[in-house]
Amino acid sequence: MIKRVVFVPQGKFTRRDYQRFGIELLRGNGFSVEIWDMTSFLYPEFATASAASNILDRSELIAFSDKKAACNRLSGLSESDFVIMLVPYMYESLWIYKALSKSSAAYAAYCANALPIFKDGVDGTAMKILHYLNTKPMALVKHLVMRLPFLFVGVKPVNLILAGGNKCLQYNYPTGRNTEILWVHSLDYDIYLQEKDKPDEKRNIAVFIDEFLPLHHEYSMFGIEPPIEAGKYYALLARFFDLVEKETGHEVVIAECPEANYEELPDYFKRRKRLKGQTANLVKQSKLVLGHYSTALSFANLFRKPVIFMTCADFYGKFEYYQIPEMAKWFGKKPVFIDSEDNIDWKFELTVSDEHYDRYRKAYIKTDDSQDLFFWQVVANKIKNWGTADGLLSRK
Template sequence: MIKSRLNSLSDNKILIALLLGAPFTEQNYERIGIPYLKHKFNVVVLDCNTWLRSGFSELKFSEYDYPYLIKISSAKEFIDVISQIKPNYAIDFLGLGRYTRFIQETLKIYGVKFVVQKTGALPAPSKKNRIIQGLIKNPKNLIFQLMNKLVMSRKENRPLPPDISLLAGAKTRDYWTNQSKNILWIASRDYYSYKKVNSESKNNNLLALGDYILFIDDAITVASDIKLLGISPAMKPEDYYNLLLQAFNNIEKLVGLPVVIAAHPSTKSLNQYESFFGDRNVYFGITPELCCHSSLVLSHISTALSYAILWDKPIIILTSKELDRSSWGVEMREWNIQLNCPLLFMEASQKQYTDAYQKSKNIDKNKYKLYINNYIKTDEVVEEEPWEEFSRFIQKNNYF
């Protein structure tokens, strides 16, 4: 029955299965590369959320209509689907977990090449800092993480070397990806959005907005990822947004410019989301364009800070006393170190706001350049379009 759903696919194209562990929204349809891959390959999506994400049933989102979406609800069903469709490649969008070894072994039985992609990596605190901060701020979560690592460290659970690793930035070459049979250097998804907007920026109608401060929202208390991964929000949403609005008022008064919001895509179906920001303008789906024309960028730990770095924008990382006690707080401090940009507690005095703003103007371009090499693209990247290097490698080497 599953195989009959794929009858309309071309017989002479390589079949690629995308292993998905996030809601299949229109944005994720784009982010996992289907618009690019489908021109050269047959592409099916194996939606593994029901199987692997405990909080998935609680999510509300608009599912993208794609004819080759197959939903997987169990390990047995995964085996059944792979045995029927026998793709040439499986590209992992699940991330490393307890299930990785099982998935790899299943794919190996049916001759499927396993492809790891790391195109949205974030700065991570050192292991020592994570353990120290975890012991102080969230020992229960630290114990859970250590137990998970212990389970995965057993020989029978260790992930196998990937057949191909697609790596965006030097820091994505870690112990696991370094064992790959083939390493292909690519650029991050955000880099291609940056390139596109950069080439069109003079004609962009956002110029009509005038000068503004941009807040890139990572929906730190209401994002779907919180339910999907079964984790607790760092703060109560009402406390967080009250504090955030206070911070916006202080910054607007200091700088003399309005704050506009680059909305987090997972909040599109969230009732009254826009009202969380008072009467400020909230925009969906145009974060790179908003970054391009902004005067100052505020955020917590969003991957979209890549745009601010690529455009050499001043950045202030916002935190709070309560956020600082959470695992997010450790990551915010790491951004502060990596970029040498100010870390501003939202409860701070007006003088501390002034100091942070003044410091943000002194952009550490060497730090920005290092960030680009580590997390966006290295000098080894030769592709001009997304998935170009992967497609070229497959076709050149007949690697299937």
């Protein structure tokens, strides 16, 4: 019988994560819950640079500073524990998976918030990869190690995949013949369930789904150079928002990124309204959505709102340049270059393709057969029966 649920997050666990990952709901279902923070080992620079204001500070959060102690705790987990791995299966986290594999605890891999990923966008991809591997030998070592069979490196197969749409199983996890897929939905669908039956107040607004794009902490966390300088990016946005308001008559409102801290920055949005924690409600009330490739665009899909996907020439050769068209394709659109005001078909941009929206919903948000329950209630119902005839029997 499962008594304790242990989350292993990829980075610092925030107050928002506390809500998104259903800590109170799991407690209400009779489980004790702990969060084991390994950021000091996975991303040491980010661990020391993280802003404390948004980080969870509760007794259930255990931040490890000693790797040996972390390994001992992981390998000492019992059959009454169930682990939710939010950390991807990668070279840097291999030691976590190996330590966990020495325990008798079952574990799940979280795959529910997937996005469409471009397949072969970068020109000369193979040559660039070869150059990268030749100039950084350690990258080649990591690549080869992660291609080894997981059992060979001492990792047991994951027991349960927590899945969203039917295209979400695109990540590499150590799965075996006894691995089961639990079809749930994306976490944003939980918010949709809370919003969909509320009174429908329409407003003459266009909502920009902010991603804190050049300033997001994940750039430094993963050692990636931002695709554009912040001042230039926000100047392009402001000019394009002026154009949107002129052409459509819709006031542009900013659905602020949960990770953003604009209070400490210049007035990048030129006094436009910024609202944090209200993205779903704003999209529901809106007539148009503006964005790049955020998972929050699922709200535009669920509430059937037209989307303008925005890109710019500065993104060329960067991840964003190829990812945005891939996302737009699933909505039946092509990106608009916001550094050029030419050739924008405003009538087309204000349309919705039901065929594309239905396909995206099934692929990346929710399958037709999954339950209309909150995500972590579905998970709780599953692990309550763990080890019984109605639950999962795998104990590798």
